[in-house]
Amino acid sequence: MRAVIAVTGTPGTGKTAVSKLLAKRLNAELLDLNRLIIEKRFYHVDREGVKVAHLKPLRQEVSKRLRNTRGPVVIDGLLSHLLGKKLITRVVVLRTHPKVLKRRLMRRGYSGKKLQDNLESEALDIILWEAVKEHGEKKVIEIDTTGKRPSRVVNMVLKALKGKLSLRPGRISWLEEFYK
Ligand SMILES: Nc1ncnc2c1ncn2[C@@H]1O[C@H](COP(=O)(O)OP(=O)(O)O)[C@@H](O)[C@H]1O
Ligand SMILES: [Mg+2]
Structure with missing residues:
Protein backbone atom coordinates (compact mmCIF):
# COMPACT_ATOMS: atom_id res chain seq x y z
CA MET A 1 0.00 0.00 0.00
CA VAL A 18 8.15 19.65 8.15
CA SER A 19 5.93 18.54 5.24
CA LYS A 20 8.24 20.01 2.63
CA LEU A 21 11.26 18.27 4.07
CA LEU A 22 9.44 15.01 4.72
CA ALA A 23 8.17 14.93 1.11
CA LYS A 24 11.70 15.46 -0.13
CA ARG A 25 13.12 12.70 2.02
CA LEU A 26 10.37 10.27 1.03
CA ASN A 27 10.49 11.30 -2.60
CA ALA A 28 6.81 11.96 -2.20
CA GLU A 29 4.41 14.39 -3.78
CA LEU A 30 3.47 17.30 -1.54
CA LEU A 31 -0.16 18.32 -1.31
CA ASP A 32 -0.76 21.71 0.32
CA LEU A 33 -4.33 21.81 1.65
CA ASN A 34 -4.30 25.55 2.33
CA ARG A 35 -3.46 26.22 -1.29
CA LEU A 36 -6.05 23.77 -2.52
CA ILE A 37 -8.76 25.34 -0.33
CA ILE A 38 -7.99 28.81 -1.72
CA GLU A 39 -7.53 27.75 -5.35
CA LYS A 40 -10.75 25.77 -5.47
CA ARG A 41 -12.59 28.20 -3.17
CA PHE A 42 -13.59 25.45 -0.74
CA TYR A 43 -14.38 27.95 2.01
CA HIS A 44 -16.60 30.77 3.12
CA VAL A 45 -15.92 33.70 5.40
CA ASP A 46 -18.02 33.74 8.56
CA ARG A 47 -19.45 36.77 10.40
CA GLU A 48 -16.28 37.23 12.40
CA GLY A 49 -14.24 37.30 9.21
CA VAL A 50 -12.82 33.81 9.77
CA LYS A 51 -12.32 31.51 6.81
CA VAL A 52 -14.21 28.26 7.24
CA ALA A 53 -13.12 25.41 5.01
CA HIS A 54 -15.58 23.04 3.37
CA LEU A 55 -14.46 19.57 4.26
CA LYS A 56 -16.62 17.53 1.94
CA PRO A 57 -15.52 18.99 -1.41
CA LEU A 58 -11.96 19.08 -0.08
CA ARG A 59 -12.12 15.36 0.65
CA GLN A 60 -13.50 14.66 -2.79
CA GLU A 61 -10.79 16.71 -4.48
CA VAL A 62 -7.98 15.05 -2.48
CA SER A 63 -9.45 11.65 -3.20
CA LYS A 64 -9.54 12.45 -6.90
CA ARG A 65 -5.92 13.62 -6.87
CA LEU A 66 -4.82 10.49 -5.05
CA ARG A 67 -6.56 8.34 -7.62
CA ASN A 68 -4.53 10.05 -10.33
CA THR A 69 -1.14 9.42 -8.74
CA ARG A 70 0.71 6.33 -7.57
CA GLY A 71 3.65 7.25 -5.38
CA PRO A 72 3.77 8.35 -1.76
CA VAL A 73 2.07 11.61 -0.81
CA VAL A 74 2.55 14.02 2.08
CA ILE A 75 -0.46 16.19 2.90
CA ASP A 76 0.23 19.50 4.66
CA GLY A 77 -2.66 21.06 6.52
CA LEU A 78 -4.56 21.35 9.74
CA LEU A 79 -7.51 19.50 8.25
CA SER A 80 -5.39 16.68 6.86
CA HIS A 81 -6.35 14.34 9.71
CA LEU A 82 -10.03 14.83 8.83
CA LEU A 83 -9.87 13.69 5.21
CA GLY A 84 -11.15 10.24 6.03
CA LYS A 85 -9.75 6.99 7.32
CA LYS A 86 -9.47 5.32 3.97
CA LEU A 87 -7.40 7.99 2.27
CA ILE A 88 -4.71 8.39 4.92
CA THR A 89 -2.21 5.73 5.97
CA ARG A 90 -0.45 7.65 8.78
CA VAL A 91 -1.03 10.88 10.67
CA VAL A 92 1.78 13.01 12.08
CA VAL A 93 0.63 15.46 14.76
CA LEU A 94 3.13 18.24 15.44
CA ARG A 95 3.12 19.79 18.90
CA THR A 96 4.78 22.96 20.17
CA HIS A 97 4.97 24.34 23.67
CA PRO A 98 2.35 27.13 23.94
CA LYS A 99 4.95 29.67 25.04
CA VAL A 100 7.00 29.11 21.92
CA LEU A 101 3.89 28.83 19.79
CA LYS A 102 2.70 32.18 21.11
CA ARG A 103 5.86 33.88 19.88
CA ARG A 104 5.55 32.27 16.47
CA LEU A 105 1.89 33.19 16.05
CA MET A 106 2.44 36.77 17.20
CA ARG A 107 5.18 37.09 14.60
CA LEU A 124 -5.85 21.05 25.25
CA ASP A 125 -4.47 18.53 22.69
CA ILE A 126 -7.46 19.20 20.41
CA ILE A 127 -5.92 18.16 17.10
CA LEU A 128 -4.26 15.10 18.61
CA TRP A 129 -7.56 14.06 20.06
CA GLU A 130 -9.35 14.52 16.76
CA ALA A 131 -6.66 12.55 14.93
CA VAL A 132 -6.80 9.62 17.34
CA LYS A 133 -10.58 9.62 17.31
CA GLU A 134 -10.63 9.45 13.53
CA HIS A 135 -7.72 7.06 12.93
CA GLY A 136 -7.00 5.17 16.15
CA GLU A 137 -3.79 5.33 18.17
CA LYS A 138 -1.76 3.04 15.97
CA LYS A 139 -1.87 5.25 12.91
CA VAL A 140 -0.97 8.42 14.78
CA ILE A 141 2.50 9.74 15.54
CA GLU A 142 2.83 12.66 17.94
CA ILE A 143 6.00 14.69 18.14
CA ASP A 144 7.11 17.64 20.23
CA THR A 145 8.91 20.01 17.88
CA THR A 146 9.80 22.59 20.54
CA GLY A 147 13.48 23.41 20.26
CA LYS A 148 14.00 20.95 17.40
CA ARG A 149 14.90 21.98 13.89
CA PRO A 150 12.55 20.71 11.18
CA SER A 151 15.32 18.40 9.92
CA ARG A 152 15.53 16.69 13.30
CA VAL A 153 11.77 16.40 13.49
CA VAL A 154 11.72 14.77 10.06
CA ASN A 155 14.49 12.33 11.03
CA MET A 156 12.46 11.26 14.03
CA VAL A 157 9.26 10.95 12.01
CA GLY A 170 -0.67 10.97 24.48
CA ARG A 171 2.71 11.62 26.02
CA ILE A 172 2.75 15.36 25.62
CA SER A 173 0.91 17.65 28.00
CA TRP A 174 1.21 21.42 28.20
CA LEU A 175 -1.71 21.83 30.57
CA GLU A 176 0.15 22.45 33.81
CA GLU A 177 2.41 25.11 32.41
CA PHE A 178 -0.34 26.72 30.35
CA TYR A 179 -2.79 27.26 33.19
CA LYS A 180 -0.25 28.08 35.88
N1 LIG B 1 11.03 23.24 14.36
C1 LIG B 1 11.00 24.56 14.27
N2 LIG B 1 11.80 25.33 15.04
C2 LIG B 1 11.75 26.67 14.96
N3 LIG B 1 10.94 27.34 14.12
C3 LIG B 1 10.15 26.63 13.32
C4 LIG B 1 10.13 25.21 13.35
N4 LIG B 1 9.22 24.78 12.47
C5 LIG B 1 8.70 25.88 11.92
N5 LIG B 1 9.26 26.98 12.42
C6 LIG B 1 8.90 28.38 12.10
O1 LIG B 1 7.63 28.60 12.69
C7 LIG B 1 6.78 29.28 11.80
C8 LIG B 1 5.57 28.40 11.48
O2 LIG B 1 5.98 27.28 10.73
P1 LIG B 1 5.06 26.66 9.60
O3 LIG B 1 5.80 25.52 9.01
O4 LIG B 1 4.57 27.72 8.68
O5 LIG B 1 3.84 26.15 10.52
P2 LIG B 1 2.37 25.68 10.08
O6 LIG B 1 2.43 25.28 8.65
O7 LIG B 1 2.08 24.54 11.01
O8 LIG B 1 1.47 26.84 10.36
C9 LIG B 1 7.61 29.59 10.58
O9 LIG B 1 8.11 30.90 10.73
C10 LIG B 1 8.72 28.58 10.62
O10 LIG B 1 9.89 29.05 10.01
MG1 LIG C 1 1.35 25.85 6.97
Missing part, protein backbone atom coordinates in the same frame (compact mmCIF):
# COMPACT_ATOMS: atom_id res chain seq x y z
CA ARG A 2 1.37 3.42 -0.86
CA ALA A 3 1.98 5.89 1.94
CA VAL A 4 -0.33 8.88 2.31
CA ILE A 5 0.93 10.82 5.29
CA ALA A 6 -1.12 13.61 6.84
CA VAL A 7 0.90 16.27 8.66
CA THR A 8 -1.35 18.14 11.05
CA GLY A 9 -1.19 20.34 14.15
CA THR A 10 -2.20 23.73 15.50
CA PRO A 11 -1.19 26.68 13.26
CA GLY A 12 2.48 27.54 13.75
CA THR A 13 3.60 24.10 14.89
CA GLY A 14 5.68 23.68 11.72
CA LYS A 15 3.45 21.65 9.39
CA THR A 16 4.60 23.39 6.23
CA ALA A 17 8.29 23.31 7.13
CA ARG A 108 2.58 35.99 12.09
CA GLY A 109 0.26 38.74 13.20
CA TYR A 110 -2.13 36.70 15.36
CA SER A 111 -3.59 38.57 18.33
CA GLY A 112 -6.59 38.68 20.63
CA LYS A 113 -9.11 35.88 20.46
CA LYS A 114 -7.56 34.21 17.43
CA LEU A 115 -4.22 33.93 19.23
CA GLN A 116 -5.80 32.76 22.48
CA ASP A 117 -8.03 30.18 20.76
CA ASN A 118 -5.09 28.61 19.00
CA LEU A 119 -2.91 28.51 22.11
CA GLU A 120 -5.75 26.91 24.04
CA SER A 121 -6.34 24.39 21.31
CA GLU A 122 -2.67 23.41 21.52
CA ALA A 123 -2.75 23.27 25.34
CA LEU A 158 11.03 8.79 9.43
CA LYS A 159 12.30 6.51 12.19
CA ALA A 160 8.84 6.29 13.70
CA LEU A 161 7.29 5.48 10.32
CA LYS A 162 9.74 2.59 10.00
CA GLY A 163 8.83 1.40 13.48
CA LYS A 164 12.27 2.13 14.86
CA LEU A 165 11.16 4.84 17.25
CA SER A 166 8.03 5.00 19.33
CA LEU A 167 6.17 8.31 19.10
CA ARG A 168 2.89 7.02 20.48
CA PRO A 169 0.25 9.69 21.05
Whole structure:
Protein backbone atom coordinates (compact mmCIF):
# COMPACT_ATOMS: atom_id res chain seq x y z
CA MET A 1 0.00 0.00 0.00
CA ARG A 2 1.37 3.42 -0.86
CA ALA A 3 1.98 5.89 1.94
CA VAL A 4 -0.33 8.88 2.31
CA ILE A 5 0.93 10.82 5.29
CA ALA A 6 -1.12 13.61 6.84
CA VAL A 7 0.90 16.27 8.66
CA THR A 8 -1.35 18.14 11.05
CA GLY A 9 -1.19 20.34 14.15
CA THR A 10 -2.20 23.73 15.50
CA PRO A 11 -1.19 26.68 13.26
CA GLY A 12 2.48 27.54 13.75
CA THR A 13 3.60 24.10 14.89
CA GLY A 14 5.68 23.68 11.72
CA LYS A 15 3.45 21.65 9.39
CA THR A 16 4.60 23.39 6.23
CA ALA A 17 8.29 23.31 7.13
CA VAL A 18 8.15 19.65 8.15
CA SER A 19 5.93 18.54 5.24
CA LYS A 20 8.24 20.01 2.63
CA LEU A 21 11.26 18.27 4.07
CA LEU A 22 9.44 15.01 4.72
CA ALA A 23 8.17 14.93 1.11
CA LYS A 24 11.70 15.46 -0.13
CA ARG A 25 13.12 12.70 2.02
CA LEU A 26 10.37 10.27 1.03
CA ASN A 27 10.49 11.30 -2.60
CA ALA A 28 6.81 11.96 -2.20
CA GLU A 29 4.41 14.39 -3.78
CA LEU A 30 3.47 17.30 -1.54
CA LEU A 31 -0.16 18.32 -1.31
CA ASP A 32 -0.76 21.71 0.32
CA LEU A 33 -4.33 21.81 1.65
CA ASN A 34 -4.30 25.55 2.33
CA ARG A 35 -3.46 26.22 -1.29
CA LEU A 36 -6.05 23.77 -2.52
CA ILE A 37 -8.76 25.34 -0.33
CA ILE A 38 -7.99 28.81 -1.72
CA GLU A 39 -7.53 27.75 -5.35
CA LYS A 40 -10.75 25.77 -5.47
CA ARG A 41 -12.59 28.20 -3.17
CA PHE A 42 -13.59 25.45 -0.74
CA TYR A 43 -14.38 27.95 2.01
CA HIS A 44 -16.60 30.77 3.12
CA VAL A 45 -15.92 33.70 5.40
CA ASP A 46 -18.02 33.74 8.56
CA ARG A 47 -19.45 36.77 10.40
CA GLU A 48 -16.28 37.23 12.40
CA GLY A 49 -14.24 37.30 9.21
CA VAL A 50 -12.82 33.81 9.77
CA LYS A 51 -12.32 31.51 6.81
CA VAL A 52 -14.21 28.26 7.24
CA ALA A 53 -13.12 25.41 5.01
CA HIS A 54 -15.58 23.04 3.37
CA LEU A 55 -14.46 19.57 4.26
CA LYS A 56 -16.62 17.53 1.94
CA PRO A 57 -15.52 18.99 -1.41
CA LEU A 58 -11.96 19.08 -0.08
CA ARG A 59 -12.12 15.36 0.65
CA GLN A 60 -13.50 14.66 -2.79
CA GLU A 61 -10.79 16.71 -4.48
CA VAL A 62 -7.98 15.05 -2.48
CA SER A 63 -9.45 11.65 -3.20
CA LYS A 64 -9.54 12.45 -6.90
CA ARG A 65 -5.92 13.62 -6.87
CA LEU A 66 -4.82 10.49 -5.05
CA ARG A 67 -6.56 8.34 -7.62
CA ASN A 68 -4.53 10.05 -10.33
CA THR A 69 -1.14 9.42 -8.74
CA ARG A 70 0.71 6.33 -7.57
CA GLY A 71 3.65 7.25 -5.38
CA PRO A 72 3.77 8.35 -1.76
CA VAL A 73 2.07 11.61 -0.81
CA VAL A 74 2.55 14.02 2.08
CA ILE A 75 -0.46 16.19 2.90
CA ASP A 76 0.23 19.50 4.66
CA GLY A 77 -2.66 21.06 6.52
CA LEU A 78 -4.56 21.35 9.74
CA LEU A 79 -7.51 19.50 8.25
CA SER A 80 -5.39 16.68 6.86
CA HIS A 81 -6.35 14.34 9.71
CA LEU A 82 -10.03 14.83 8.83
CA LEU A 83 -9.87 13.69 5.21
CA GLY A 84 -11.15 10.24 6.03
CA LYS A 85 -9.75 6.99 7.32
CA LYS A 86 -9.47 5.32 3.97
CA LEU A 87 -7.40 7.99 2.27
CA ILE A 88 -4.71 8.39 4.92
CA THR A 89 -2.21 5.73 5.97
CA ARG A 90 -0.45 7.65 8.78
CA VAL A 91 -1.03 10.88 10.67
CA VAL A 92 1.78 13.01 12.08
CA VAL A 93 0.63 15.46 14.76
CA LEU A 94 3.13 18.24 15.44
CA ARG A 95 3.12 19.79 18.90
CA THR A 96 4.78 22.96 20.17
CA HIS A 97 4.97 24.34 23.67
CA PRO A 98 2.35 27.13 23.94
CA LYS A 99 4.95 29.67 25.04
CA VAL A 100 7.00 29.11 21.92
CA LEU A 101 3.89 28.83 19.79
CA LYS A 102 2.70 32.18 21.11
CA ARG A 103 5.86 33.88 19.88
CA ARG A 104 5.55 32.27 16.47
CA LEU A 105 1.89 33.19 16.05
CA MET A 106 2.44 36.77 17.20
CA ARG A 107 5.18 37.09 14.60
CA ARG A 108 2.58 35.99 12.09
CA GLY A 109 0.26 38.74 13.20
CA TYR A 110 -2.13 36.70 15.36
CA SER A 111 -3.59 38.57 18.33
CA GLY A 112 -6.59 38.68 20.63
CA LYS A 113 -9.11 35.88 20.46
CA LYS A 114 -7.56 34.21 17.43
CA LEU A 115 -4.22 33.93 19.23
CA GLN A 116 -5.80 32.76 22.48
CA ASP A 117 -8.03 30.18 20.76
CA ASN A 118 -5.09 28.61 19.00
CA LEU A 119 -2.91 28.51 22.11
CA GLU A 120 -5.75 26.91 24.04
CA SER A 121 -6.34 24.39 21.31
CA GLU A 122 -2.67 23.41 21.52
CA ALA A 123 -2.75 23.27 25.34
CA LEU A 124 -5.85 21.05 25.25
CA ASP A 125 -4.47 18.53 22.69
CA ILE A 126 -7.46 19.20 20.41
CA ILE A 127 -5.92 18.16 17.10
CA LEU A 128 -4.26 15.10 18.61
CA TRP A 129 -7.56 14.06 20.06
CA GLU A 130 -9.35 14.52 16.76
CA ALA A 131 -6.66 12.55 14.93
CA VAL A 132 -6.80 9.62 17.34
CA LYS A 133 -10.58 9.62 17.31
CA GLU A 134 -10.63 9.45 13.53
CA HIS A 135 -7.72 7.06 12.93
CA GLY A 136 -7.00 5.17 16.15
CA GLU A 137 -3.79 5.33 18.17
CA LYS A 138 -1.76 3.04 15.97
CA LYS A 139 -1.87 5.25 12.91
CA VAL A 140 -0.97 8.42 14.78
CA ILE A 141 2.50 9.74 15.54
CA GLU A 142 2.83 12.66 17.94
CA ILE A 143 6.00 14.69 18.14
CA ASP A 144 7.11 17.64 20.23
CA THR A 145 8.91 20.01 17.88
CA THR A 146 9.80 22.59 20.54
CA GLY A 147 13.48 23.41 20.26
CA LYS A 148 14.00 20.95 17.40
CA ARG A 149 14.90 21.98 13.89
CA PRO A 150 12.55 20.71 11.18
CA SER A 151 15.32 18.40 9.92
CA ARG A 152 15.53 16.69 13.30
CA VAL A 153 11.77 16.40 13.49
CA VAL A 154 11.72 14.77 10.06
CA ASN A 155 14.49 12.33 11.03
CA MET A 156 12.46 11.26 14.03
CA VAL A 157 9.26 10.95 12.01
CA LEU A 158 11.03 8.79 9.43
CA LYS A 159 12.30 6.51 12.19
CA ALA A 160 8.84 6.29 13.70
CA LEU A 161 7.29 5.48 10.32
CA LYS A 162 9.74 2.59 10.00
CA GLY A 163 8.83 1.40 13.48
CA LYS A 164 12.27 2.13 14.86
CA LEU A 165 11.16 4.84 17.25
CA SER A 166 8.03 5.00 19.33
CA LEU A 167 6.17 8.31 19.10
CA ARG A 168 2.89 7.02 20.48
CA PRO A 169 0.25 9.69 21.05
CA GLY A 170 -0.67 10.97 24.48
CA ARG A 171 2.71 11.62 26.02
CA ILE A 172 2.75 15.36 25.62
CA SER A 173 0.91 17.65 28.00
CA TRP A 174 1.21 21.42 28.20
CA LEU A 175 -1.71 21.83 30.57
CA GLU A 176 0.15 22.45 33.81
CA GLU A 177 2.41 25.11 32.41
CA PHE A 178 -0.34 26.72 30.35
CA TYR A 179 -2.79 27.26 33.19
CA LYS A 180 -0.25 28.08 35.88
N1 LIG B 1 11.03 23.24 14.36
C1 LIG B 1 11.00 24.56 14.27
N2 LIG B 1 11.80 25.33 15.04
C2 LIG B 1 11.75 26.67 14.96
N3 LIG B 1 10.94 27.34 14.12
C3 LIG B 1 10.15 26.63 13.32
C4 LIG B 1 10.13 25.21 13.35
N4 LIG B 1 9.22 24.78 12.47
C5 LIG B 1 8.70 25.88 11.92
N5 LIG B 1 9.26 26.98 12.42
C6 LIG B 1 8.90 28.38 12.10
O1 LIG B 1 7.63 28.60 12.69
C7 LIG B 1 6.78 29.28 11.80
C8 LIG B 1 5.57 28.40 11.48
O2 LIG B 1 5.98 27.28 10.73
P1 LIG B 1 5.06 26.66 9.60
O3 LIG B 1 5.80 25.52 9.01
O4 LIG B 1 4.57 27.72 8.68
O5 LIG B 1 3.84 26.15 10.52
P2 LIG B 1 2.37 25.68 10.08
O6 LIG B 1 2.43 25.28 8.65
O7 LIG B 1 2.08 24.54 11.01
O8 LIG B 1 1.47 26.84 10.36
C9 LIG B 1 7.61 29.59 10.58
O9 LIG B 1 8.11 30.90 10.73
C10 LIG B 1 8.72 28.58 10.62
O10 LIG B 1 9.89 29.05 10.01
MG1 LIG C 1 1.35 25.85 6.97
